[in-house]
Amino acid sequence: MTSFDALLLLSFGGPEGPDDVLPFLENVTRGRNIPRARLEKVGEHYHLFGGVSPINQQCRELKAAIEADFAAHGVDLPVYWGNRNWTPYLADTVRQMTADGVRRAAAFVTSAYSGYSTNDQYLNDIARAREEVPGAPEIDKLPVYCGRPGFIEPFVDAARDALSRLQGDVRLVFTAHSVPLSQPNYELYVAELEQTARTVAEKAAPGTPWDLVYQSRSGSPDQPWLEPQITDHLEKLRGEGVRAVAAVPVGFVSDHMEVKYDLDVEAAGRAAELGIAFARAATPGAAPRFAALPRELLAEVGALPARTTGETG
Ligand SMILES: CC1=C(CCC(=O)O)c2cc3nc(cc4[nH]c(cc5[nH]c(cc1n2)c(C)c5CCC(=O)O)c(CCC(=O)O)c4C)C(CCC(=O)O)=C3C
């Protein structure tokens, strides 16, 4: 049986002050064809919030919630945190794990889906960090968890809450980060998003019409990405007479910048111009049910030490 001696929380990372913004954006887009103008525009989104992305604080809170869940269930595993694009950088975390004597860690990634940006890129990050650190522990990514109750249920509650803030005939609009169609496996990402949206819609509001749309597109305009974009979709809905939209960002696990700017500022602003009432549902964040997922996934792969499975001795 597999047994792990640590959990690694692996995330995207984000700037924590104005001077971090440009170096962070350079880290994210290194080797990718993102136009300079798009980078400057995205930099402004961060500067609107004092140059601070919410994502690192959200990771600190999720880490604390996972530790509390482990403690409440007698799971005796240290939890580490590392990022792809900002401090704490994954390689530094792996260095610390190595110094602490960790031999085999399970990685819980702040991304719930299959696909290149959502899964494969994190696997590459793990491989690269391990290459950098002599004697690094083995690190196995835990399974994709978009279909798990710990991910679905917080969205069901959040969708109900968003719907309760609106009146009349409401359209549920599920959103996720767009990716270029050149990405390998983007069809699997789309299929999982559709399944998640359908499940949340059926549980939160059976019979309510829903759509799956995309946001936060970058890249050059002549490159095809997943569509429609939420702002274009709001225009189309307005044309159909829709006056109230509940947006549910099922593509994300926390209310980071892609949610706080692209939905709460940009999409909400477009909705206001169009005369559409707009309510945005919360993401799982550090909700206890979501923070229980690492433990549930560890138990499922048979990797919890015997003393934590309820048996004694
Ligand atoms: C699928 C997906 C997720 C969801 C899965 C996951 O959560 O991992 C995600 C999350 C995030 N994306 C984030 C930020 C950015 N993503 C960018 C660029 C890109 N994202 C892409 C995809 C995704 N991104 C892609 C295909 C690109 C093009 C360049 C490339 O192929 O890599 C850029 C460059 C500028 C721009 O063009 O927007 C930025 C700044 C943040 C941090 C937010 C914060 O700071 O709070 C988070 C959580």
Ligand SMILES: [Fe+2]
């Ligand atoms: Fe992104």
